[in-house]
Amino acid sequence: QYQYYQYSPVYSAPLVSTRPDLSYVFNYPYNVLRTPGGEPWCPAASANQPPLFQCKPAIRCSPWFIELLYNPWWCTAADGSFGACCPDILKTTSSVARFPESSKLTAMPRDITKDEMSRAVTVARQHVEEISAFEWHAWTNMLAPWQNSAAYSYSATTYASLIGQQEGWKGLQSVEASRKLANVLKLEPKYAGFALQHLCVKETALSSICRAQPACNASALYRTYDASCNNLAYPNWGRSNSPLERILPPQYADGIWAPREWPGLPPVDTVSRIVQDVDYPDNQLTITVMHWGQLVAHDITHVPTFLNNSAIQCCTGDGKYLSPERTHPLCFPIDVDHDNEFYSQFGVSCHDFVRSVVAPREDCKFGYADQLNQNTAYLDASVIYGSTEKVARSLREYAGGRMRVTVIGGDYVVLPVDPDRKDCISDEYGSQCFVAGDQRVNQYTGLTVLHIVWLRLHNKYANQLALVNPQWDDEQLYQETKKIVSALVQHITYNEYLPSVLGPNLMEEYGLLPLSTGYTYTYDPAVKAQITNEFATAAFRYGHSLIRNYNELWLDDTYSHYGGELYLKDWFNNPKVLFDPVIFNALLRHFITGTAQNFDENVADAVHHYLFKSPYQSWGLDLIGANLWRGRDHGIAGYNFYLEACGSKRAANFDELLAFMRPTVVEKIKYLYKSVDDVDLFVGVLGEWSIKGGIVGPVTSCIMADQFARLKDGDRFFYENGKQPHSFTPGSNSPNLKIFLVPTGFYSVYEFGQGTVRHIRHSRLDDPQRVLDSIPNV
Numbered sequence: 001q002y003q004y005y006q007y008s009p010v011y012s013a014p015l016v017s018t019r020p021d022l023s024y025v026f027n028y029p030y031n032v033l034r035t036p037g038g039e040p041w042c043p044a045a046s047a048n049q050p051p052l053f054q055c056k057p058a059i060r061c062s063p064w065f066i067e068l069l070y071n072p073w074w075c076t077a078a079d080g081s082f083g084a085c086c087p088d089i090l091k092t093t094s095s096v097a098r099f100p101e102s103s104k105l106t107a108m109p110r111d112i113t114k115d116e117m118s119r120a121v122t123v124a125r126q127h128v129e130e131i132s133a134f135e136w137h138a139w140t141n142m143l144a145p146w147q148n149s150a151a152y153s154y155s156a157t158t159y160a161s162l163i164g165q166q167e168g169w170k171g172l173q174s175v176e177a178s179r180k181l182a183n184v185l186k187l188e189p190k191y192a193g194f195a196l197q198h199l200c201v202k203e204t205a206l207s208s209i210c211r212a213q214p215a216c217n218a219s220a221l222y223r224t225y226d227a228s229c230n231n232l233a234y235p236n237w238g239r240s241n242s243p244l245e246r247i248l249p250p251q252y253a254d255g256i257w258a259p260r261e262w263p264g265l266p267p268v269d270t271v272s273r274i275v276q277d278v279d280y281p282d283n284q285l286t287i288t289v290m291h292w293g294q295l296v297a298h299d300i301t302h303v304p305t306f307l308n309n310s311a312i313q314c315c316t317g318d319g320k321y322l323s324p325e326r327t328h329p330l331c332f333p334i335d336v337d338h339d340n341e342f343y344s345q346f347g348v349s350c351h352d353f354v355r356s357v358v359a360p361r362e363d364c365k366f367g368y369a370d371q372l373n374q375n376t377a378y379l380d381a382s383v384i385y386g387s388t389e390k391v392a393r394s395l396r397e398y399a400g401g402r403m404r405v406t407v408i409g410g411d412y413v414v415l416p417v418d419p420d421r422k423d424c425i426s427d428e429y430g431s432q433c434f435v436a437g438d439q440r441v442n443q444y445t446g447l448t449v450l451h452i453v454w455l456r457l458h459n460k461y462a463n464q465l466a467l468v469n470p471q472w473d474d475e476q477l478y479q480e481t482k483k484i485v486s487a488l489v490q491h492i493t494y495n496e497y498l499p500s501v502l503g504p505n506l507m508e509e510y511g512l513l514p515l516s517t518g519y520t521y522t523y524d525p526a527v528k529a530q531i532t533n534e535f536a537t538a539a540f541r542y543g544h545s546l547i548r549n550y551n552e553l554w555l556d557d558t559y560s561h562y563g564g565e566l567y568l569k570d571w572f573n574n575p576k577v578l579f580d581p582v583i584f585n586a587l588l589r590h591f592i593t594g595t596a597q598n599f600d601e602n603v604a605d606a607v608h609h610y611l612f613k614s615p616y617q618s619w620g621l622d623l624i625g626a627n628l629w630r631g632r633d634h635g636i637a638g639y640n641f642y643l644e645a646c647g648s649k650r651a652a653n654f655d656e657l658l659a660f661m662r663p664t665v666v667e668k669i670k671y672l673y674k675s676v677d678d679v680d681l682f683v684g685v686l687g688e689w690s691i692k693g694g695i696v697g698p699v700t701s702c703i704m705a706d707q708f709a710r711l712k713d714g715d716r717f718f719y720e721n722g723k724q725p726h727s728f729t730p731g732s733n734s735p736n737l738k739i740f741l742v743p744t745g746f747y748s749v750y751e752f753g754q755g756t757v758r759h760i761r762h763s764r765l766d767d768p769q770r771v772l773d774s775i776p777n778v
């Protein structure tokens with residue numbers, strides 16, 4: 001029943017390997033290293049034999065989980081706990097910046113006159129006003145998705161916040177003006193988006209759309225709410241509501257913003273139909289790997305969709321096309337094949353889909369469209385605290401450094417409920433939505449549970465800090481706690497999550513492994529810690545393959561009372577069950593013991609056919625189709641181009657893809673795509689062979705490792721970063737200091753982060769009961 005990862009027969013190393021990997025560590029003759037009594041022991045430190053091995057609490061050896069699984073090397077750690085022998089990481093060096101920004105500026109065919117420029121701007125503005133006017137038309141004709149439809153829930157979790165909307169309308173003006181200019185200059189699509197970058201928006205009537213640079217306080221001890229000023233030279237880098245970065249230039253049909261759509265490109269529904277729901281539980285990963293991935297995704301990226309007065313409707317309630325005059329100009333509905341095995345049962349031919357918000361370009365030049373990231377790009381726990389000052393402030397209690405909570409029955413603590421947010425499905429309790437640092441908190445019950453755990457953890461630490469630091473006021477308690485909590489989120493991600501996904505070799509190569517002791521000094525202000533479009537739109541959506549259809553509910557800690565299943569498809573955008581502590585605890589138990597689905601091209605029906613299904617419908621939307629369509633909406637180039645960017649040769653034909661992708665996928669797509677260059681990037685993400693020791697494949701891991709190297713080396717506040725005014729101080733045994741320092745590497749989350757679900761692998765490395773015991777109630 002269990003599947004092992006499928007490694008490529010041909011291919012097993014990272015695409016570009018410029019530095020030695022750590023595999024020699026595991027060729028170490030460990031089985032000779034035993035005491036005469038047969039007890040395993042760890043070799044002593046030795047100068048000529050780095051890296052040094054040590055017996056540590058097992059969780060600190062989690063980057064080497066796979067090696068430990070096959071070559072168990074257990075020992076007793078100094079604190080008497082169950083330990084493992086693994087290398088010490090004393091220094092990391094990153095090979096980040098693989099994708100140096102290549103200047104693709106092409107010459108302008110001729111100069112443009114002031115008059116032509118201002119005419120283009122005027123026409124663009126008129127066009128944007130017409131779009132706006134449609135809103136009024138939609139409003140008066142009651143054109144909006146029905147509140148109990150999948151389309152409505154989809155919009156509820158993806159629509160733009162107020163700032164996102166404002167930036168979006170600015171971005172739209174710049175994009176529309178670029179389109180007009182490309183027409184005036186008769187620029188070919190291939191060059192238009194580049195040539196126009198010679199022209200500054202600032203010098204036109206649109207100058208007010210350009211974002212100002214905030215003034216920074218270089219000695220500030222804490223992160224700003226919106227991540228501005230993290231990079232002192234480029235204070236807008238990684239800031240919320242700024243444009244995504246790109247690894248490769250886009251391939252828009254018109255060179256500016258028309259979706260990647262040309263003759264021969266197969267409909268995304270046809271491509272999505274190669275995906276099936278086959279139940280292969282993973283033999284190594286708990287379902288927490290899936291959840292943690294989603295939480296990380298929601299910390300670092302949220303590309304919202306357009307919205308004005310209300311949610312935008314693109315199809316009728318029963319999945320048919322609207323007439324053109326009733327279709328919103330920012331709709332980009334998905335065509336469902338008439339012979340789709342699933343949707344044809346319900347006569348569905350149209351899936352709601354709204355285009356992503358575009359932002360004014362970072363340099364405020366004209367040119368191709370870049371999409372907006374509404375969240376802070378840094379892994380700074382914004383998923384818990386918010387990505388803007390307004391949201392962050394609305395979540396604080398303003399007493400004792402704590403966050404607002406809802407307390408039910410005296411001691412059951414959940415997230416605050418927002419009486420103004422009416423977009424969740426819930427009957428018994430009315431429409432009750434939780435609020436958190438990220439807007440998508442209600443998307444799925446499991447995700448909401450993680451939000452609650454972290455909220456409680458914040459308040460637990462704030463209370464502890466207040467005890468040892470009675471002189472601290474609310475502000476200092478909040479900021480110090482937030483600093484510790486964001487350090488934990490980073491540590492868990494780099495110590496436990498990423499090694500599972502990328503494998504230890506790539507972790508080493510990109511300098512991503514947490515140190516065993518001391519600080520890192522790899523912070524480099526030239527590293528741009530923005531999220532890449534390829535990462536958000538394709539690579540990091542790999543996690544959709546790990547989703548399972550249901551959670552098993554065990555009602556007590558001895559796992560003897562089974563309470564049935566909680567089906568994902570029944571609980572989208574509906575947090576109602578979490579008002580019951582029994583369900584909350586049962587879900588946590590499942591996080592620890594339940595398996596994720598195996599990573600492959602099979603995806604759970606819960607998201608492939610029932611995404612955002614409401615209780616009043618028998619079908620939902622298709623996340624796989626949406627991922628593919630989103631890639632085209634963002635103009636993401638084909639998989640083949642990323643093979644090249646990651647250091648390989650482009651595949652000349654479909655057979656050459658077999659070195660990178662599983663034959664089960666290649667055999668199907670070769671009949672769908674005309675050219676191997678057309679294959680959508682997300683198809684490659686799902687279809688690639690796993691790299692050794694990791695989950696994802698060669699190109700996906702290349703895009704992901706680059707991203708997480710940016711988020712480490714480009715983050716001035718990265719928890720391990722030393723020699724900064726805000727750096728954590730090293731650990732100390734002094735009782736007063738112990739709590740509020742996160743000494744880099746000296747403590748693992750195991751010792752420090754009691755109360756977090758940070759349990760990535762199966763029980764070999766950890767004791768589930770201990771994790772459960774440590775989840776704080778308050």
Ligand code: HEM
Binds near residue numbers: 293544
């Ligand atoms: C129950 C689980 C999940 C559900 C229901 C879900 C649903 C969604 C939806 C509806 C979108 C927006 C699609 C679009 O319109 O483009 C999305 C985007 C995304 N998902 Fe998931 N997802 C889940 C789990 C995950 C996991 C496990 C990961 C990663 C490990 C992940 C990573 C992402 C990323 C990176 C995006 C793009 C976010 C952005 O930039 O706005 N998701 N997901």
Ligand SMILES: [Ca+2]
Binds near residue numbers: 299375377380382
């Ligand atoms: Ca963030």
